Amino acid sequence: xxxxxVNPSDINTIEGKYPLAPATPAVAGFEGVGVVEAVGAGxxxxxxxxxxxxxxxxxxxxxxxxxxxxxxxYRVPADLPxxxxxxxxxxxxxxxxxxxxxxxxxxxxxxxxxxxxSAVGRYLLQLARWRGVNAVAVVRARRDAAADAxxxxxxxxxxxAVVSREGALREALAEAGLPPPVLGLDCVAGEAGGELARALxxxxxxxxxxxxxxxxxxLPPSLLIFKNLTVxxxx
Amino acid sequence: xxxxxVNPSDINTIEGKYPLAPATPAVAGFEGVGVVEAVGAGxxxxxxxxxxxxxxxxxxxxxxxxxxxxxxxYRVPADLPxxxxxxxxxxxxxxxxxxxxxxxxxxxxxxxxxxxxSAVGRYLLQLARWRGVNAVAVVRARRDAAADAxxxxxxxxxxxAVVSREGALREALAEAGLPPPVLGLDCVAGEAGGELARALxxxxxxxxxxxxxxxxxxLPPSLLIFKNLTVxxxx
Numbered sequence: 091x092x093x094x095x096v097n098p099s100d101i102n103t104i105e106g107k108y109p110l111a112p113a114t115p116a117v118a119g120f121e122g123v124g125v126v127e128a129v130g131a132g133x134x135x136x137x138x139x140x141x142x143x144x145x146x147x148x149x150x151x152x153x154x155x156x157x158x159x160x161x162x163x164y165r166v167p168a169d170l171p172x173x174x175x176x177x178x179x180x181x182x183x184x185x186x187x188x189x190x191x192x193x194x195x196x197x198x199x200x201x202x203x204x205x206x207x208s209a210v211g212r213y214l215l216q217l218a219r220w221r222g223v224n225a226v227a228v229v230r231a232r233r234d235a236a237a238d239a240x241x242x243x244x245x246x247x248x249x250x251a252v253v254s255r256e257g258a259l260r261e262a263l264a265e266a267g268l269p270p271p272v273l274g275l276d277c278v279a280g281e282a283g284g285e286l287a288r289a290l291x292x293x294x295x296x297x298x299x300x301x302x303x304x305x306x307x308x309l310p311p312s313l314l315i316f317k318n319l320t321v322x323x324x325x
Numbered sequence: 326x327x328x329x330x331v332n333p334s335d336i337n338t339i340e341g342k343y344p345l346a347p348a349t350p351a352v353a354g355f356e357g358v359g360v361v362e363a364v365g366a367g368x369x370x371x372x373x374x375x376x377x378x379x380x381x382x383x384x385x386x387x388x389x390x391x392x393x394x395x396x397x398x399y400r401v402p403a404d405l406p407x408x409x410x411x412x413x414x415x416x417x418x419x420x421x422x423x424x425x426x427x428x429x430x431x432x433x434x435x436x437x438x439x440x441x442x443s444a445v446g447r448y449l450l451q452l453a454r455w456r457g458v459n460a461v462a463v464v465r466a467r468r469d470a471a472a473d474a475x476x477x478x479x480x481x482x483x484x485x486a487v488v489s490r491e492g493a494l495r496e497a498l499a500e501a502g503l504p505p506p507v508l509g510l511d512c513v514a515g516e517a518g519g520e521l522a523r524a525l526x527x528x529x530x531x532x533x534x535x536x537x538x539x540x541x542x543x544l545p546p547s548l549l550i551f552k553n554l555t556v557x558x559x560x
Contacts, residue, residue: 097512109547109551116366136378242416278544279544279545281511284541284545298546298549299550300550301547301550303544305530306519306542306543306544306545306546307543307544307545307546307549308513308541308542308543309514309533309541309542309544309556310536310541310542311514311518311533311535311536311541311542311558312344312536313537313558314533314542314556314557314558315533315534315536315558315559315560316344316558317558317559318558318560319558320555320556320557320558321544321549321555321556321557322549322555323546323548323549323551323552323553323554323555324549324550325550325551325553
C-alpha cells in the first residue's frame with residue numbers, strides 16, 4: 091500500500107465494538123491506496139503500476155503487501171494525491187450521501203454539523219458551499235482561544251458560514267441571523283447531539299452517523315412531539 | 326356538558342407546559358360531550374337536545390354551560406354512551422393515526438407500545454387485533470402481582486398478544502416467540518422509551534407521542550446507525 095487512512099471505525103473494529111468483525115487473524119484498515127505489483131492470469135482491468143483503492147468492505151489496508159481479488163479494488167488516476175486517494179472511499183461518499191439523501195436542500199437553507207473538523211465534516215462544508223447551503227460548523231473548544239480562532243478560520247475557508255463551539259450553538263445561530271437548520275448531521279451524540287437537535291427548525295431532521303462522545307443522545311420528547319423532529323441514523 | 330375527559334394534555338395546559346396556551350381567563354378541557362340547550366338564529370345543523378362533541382381545539386369542556394359556535398361542535402348519536410362520547414375526539418383518532426400513518430403494517434407483524442393501559446393504549450390494542458397485528462403491551466409494574474395479573478388479563482382481553490412490565494420487554498418478547506416489533510409507540514420516554522427502541526426490529530420506527538416519565542429519551546447512537554431505527558414524534 092502507498093498509504094492507508096486511520097478512521098474511528100478502524101479503531102472500533104480492533105476494539106471489538108464494530109458490528110462487522112473480520113475472521114481473525116485479519117489485517118485492519120478500511121481505506122487506503124495501493125499500487126498493483128503483480129497480476130494473476132485472469133486479471134483484465136488492472137495492470138502492474140495501477141493505483142487502486144478498495145471498494146469492498148474489510149479488505150485490510152494496514153499492510154505493505156497483500157493479495158486481493160480484482161473486483162475488490164478500483165483503479166484511480168496515478169496523479170491523485172496519495173492522501174486524497176488513501177481516504178477516498180469512505181468519507182467523501184459519506185458526506186455526499188448525508189447531504190443528499192435525507193432532506194431536499196435548497197440554496198439559502200441552513201444545515202448544522204457536529205464534529206465539523208473531522209474528515210467528513212470538512213467534506214460536508216465544501217459540499218454545502220458548492221450547493222449554496224449555509225453550513226453551521228460545531229466543534230469542541232480547543233486548548234486556547236488562538237487555536238479556536240485558527241480552526242474557525244480554517245473551517246470558514248472550507249465553506250462554513252458559522253463556526254460555533256459545542257454548548258454555544260444557540261447564541262452562534264442567533265448572532266449569525268441564519269434561518270434555523272433544517273438538517274442536523276451529528277457524529278458526536280451525547281450533549282452535543284442533543285444541542286444540535288434543539289437548534290433545528292420545526293420539522294427538521296437529525297441524522298446521527300457517529301457517537302464520538304460515547305454517550306447516548308438525550309432527546310426531550312417535546313422536540314419530537316411538538317417540534318416534529320425526525321431522527322435517523324446513517325452507517 | 327354531560328361529561329368531559331381529563332387528559333394529560335389538560336393538566337399540562339393548566340401547568341403552562343403545553344405549547345398552546347389559551348387567553349386567560351379560560352375554561353380547561355379539550356374533550357367532552359354536551360347537549361344543545363338553545364340555538365341562535367343562524368344555527369341550521371344543530372337542534373336543542375342534540376348531543377355534540379368539540380371538533381375545534383381549546384373549546385373548554387370543563388363547564389356546566391357554555392356558548393359556542395355551531396361549526397366548533399359535531400353532532401353524535403344521543404345513544405352513544407356518555408363516557409365514550411366524552412372521550413371521542415382525541416384518543417381514538419390518535420390511536421388510529423399512530424397505527425396507520427408511520428409504518429405500513431401487515432397481518433402477523435408485531436408492534437410494541439408503552440403506557441399500554443392508557444386510553445390511547447387500549448384503543449391501540451383493539452385496533453391492532455382488528456388489523457391482525459401482534460401488539461406487545463408494556464406497562465409499569467402495579468402494586469402487587471395480583472394487580473399485575475389483573476391488568477395483563479384486561480389488556481389481553483382487549484387485544485394484546487403479550488403484556489410485559491417495563492424493564493422486562495426483551496425477555497417477554499423472547500418468551501412469546503414473536504417477530505421483533507417494526508413499530509414502537511411510546512408515550513413514556515425516559516428508560517421505558519429507550520427499552521422500546523432497543524426491542525425494535527432493524528429498520529424499525531419509534532414514534533414518541535408523550536413523555537409521561539418526564540425524562541428525555543436516551544438513544545445509543547448505535548441503534549440509529551447500525552440498526553437503522555427512525556425516531557419520529559406525533560402530536
